[in-house]
Amino acid sequence: MKILRLLLLLQLVLIYGCATNPATGDSDFMTMSEQEELEIGKQAHQQILRQYSVYNDLEMQNYVQYVGNKVAKNSHRPALDYTFTVLDSPEVNAFALPGGYIYISRGLMAYLNTEAELAAVLGHEVGHVTARHAARQQSASQLTGLGAAIGSIIGEAFIPGISSVGGQQLVGMAGTAFLRGYGREHELEADRLGAEYLAKSGYNPDAMLDVIGVLKNQELFELRLAREEGRQPRVYHGVFSTHPSSDTRLQEVVGYAHDIKEAAAGSTFIGRTEYLQRVDGMVYGESTDNGLVKGRDFYHGNMGFSMRFPERWPIQNLPDRLVASAPGGLAMVQVMVQPADPRLSPKDYMNQRMSIDTNSRNGQAMTVNGLPAYTTTAVLDTNSGRRLARVSVIYLGNMAFIIAGHTRDANGLNRYDNPFLATTRSFRPLSNQERQIANRTNRIRLVRAREGEDFDILASTSPLDKFPEEQLRLINAQYPSGDIKSGELFKVIQSN
Template structure:
């Protein structure tokens, strides 16, 4: 890397990309390619895109609560002149992130697993740290510069491999900065916590929450045969006994009196009624069943299959992970027959085993069409039903390594089990919510799990929700989060 630095400077001078700005945190000059006005404009442009992908959680009281905490923290930050916007996203994921210019997001899924206002403040303060230190801007600038460097090296040597080498070096450099950025955000977050009157050691509690989540998620992913999902930042990868982290928290602790506030009960009452798991907007999964109130539909997939509720489709995967059934809906805009829909709208060719069908009075059509995949041409079952101005589309298939038609009957059965919600199913289409109870002398999580509406691993999830994973039990009189 030292040999690459002169070339980097040369590249910047040649292309006029060089730029320095005073870091709001350190007071030192940073290499950046974006002014503060451009940074704010970038966040303003990206914010609507985030909300289009993941809408804000519809709870004005919770939104005001989170905004108030965030503003208190931001007022003690190194960039108090920014207007910060704190948004709770309607997502069950355990995550939080920041955009340039003061746009900060926390998923309701992470809020559910926190256990005090100080822990919530710790997450927000960490993300504020990314904004105040302009981490996104610095990373973007370095990535741009290293890309330019790769082009210069490749041009001088005439060897594409040299460009690849420079890109690898640049990637390592950016990732290295990323690791340091996370620790810097920890330090800044701890400072903002303390100056706002919170206990900065709440950051350690958040890390323990995330570590417990990571342990459980790895177990769950192994059971479901998928890659584990994890919190985005290194904030989650610190061990809670990390010496550097403990040092910055101890330093921040000297900025507050009496150790700082926790506000556990205030926080718990603020999240009483918080949606847990799937939202009604996206539909509710219960085992191998799916219910959607606004769309007035119920679906039943094969027993034992795992449902993945994505923004534009519902995907069911068998235990062997060697096939799929997909359900989606789309608008009808032309007066086509169901068969014409498959051909003209989906662009399918060479339909075979085609058949006009009717289900619950809805016209439809089903056929098999070969589709190009990474593993070659794969025969897939398509079935479409017309319901008013909507097309209900079922697609399924199996890995061509064996019988490619082995799940064909299950695709057809899934489509034929579609029906409007019955009166008995209406409650099943409602979202689960967090409620508070007081633990009694003999309250145990195993008993609470038997009465819980949590569809899978209820005992483990209740322990996670209450910060007592993997084997803790409640104390008499303790406020507990349960799910109803």
């Protein structure tokens, strides 16, 4: 009977593995139809829009859509209805969802200097869509699961005494290695396709190399900054997370881009001035809409609060929460916001909305800088397992702020409870002075270089707090060295 099940599973693999890849012409194992791919992308797009803010600049959105459409219509799936979206995030990122939904952060756009470079980033992501990488990855995951089932059957049918767990572990290990290699292949394939689409769209495909160079430099700076701040580096997924050696990737793309360039002699458009004029005035770094980190302090103008985190705890301003981590990741504080219920006190809110027992003797109602609050200890599920945590709820207007601190070590709360409580007690409504800080935004401004101007002089008058010269060099593609040419347009950062 088990042999029949095995044969049936193998037959399913053969039935599904018949889809022709529109970009490569190869026959790929595929369990997802194109219609299913479109529907999944549509649903995921709505989730992205709920999680991330769209950058509030219609002209910028239209420009990116224009450049993206220009590249996409010269792709292997030109009939697809592509949607290009600029996200209001300082992170350096771009990604694609099934069905033609492509995103680029303003954080990444700050480091680009030509329209061709923008087209290269979008072309890379279009390559993921045309080659159906998301569908192939999902199908490969299903194949791994199918293989685990086959391994289970083989383990019992042919090797008496070997449990199904062994077969599943073996296939799982192979599947993990397979998928990691597949990820690297996807990125390289997207580069090759992107270079091809660039050339066909009239852009210089060397822009793909320029983008990789920019991102490599940004990675080097981010690694340095992360070490200074005692946190994990945040780098662009497309270049680094799946590539142990970016240099290998660079060499491979160089060769292919030059082949494309020779075959398409008319592909020369760069568009430096066009692009720089578009990003003139774009927000740089954190925006007032999402809150600002200044040293140990966080300010949010729209929500009207500020708070202070422990010394040398790097702060991450994520779309759905604030996270501050102790050195070495030994402890963490998270801050989330939910609608308050005026019928409930903070204590009742914690009990009824969060299902936390507030009858513990550790619970305490308190007033935090004039705001009603409640704090207690409770066992929570964390990435480190179930941990005793410090949990607080503070009401501000119609918002309930939830502050939760937990430790990696199961018995670490006693050591970190004072910092957790100090963070909670620092929560306060914005003062007039703090509101001015919270509403101050750094923006990219376009200027023309004067004789004798250099990055050292510009850095001395910059509003940037950390490594101003390095940041100015990075956004102008002059990192770690290079000079400003007199009369040339370049980017500076100014505060409004």
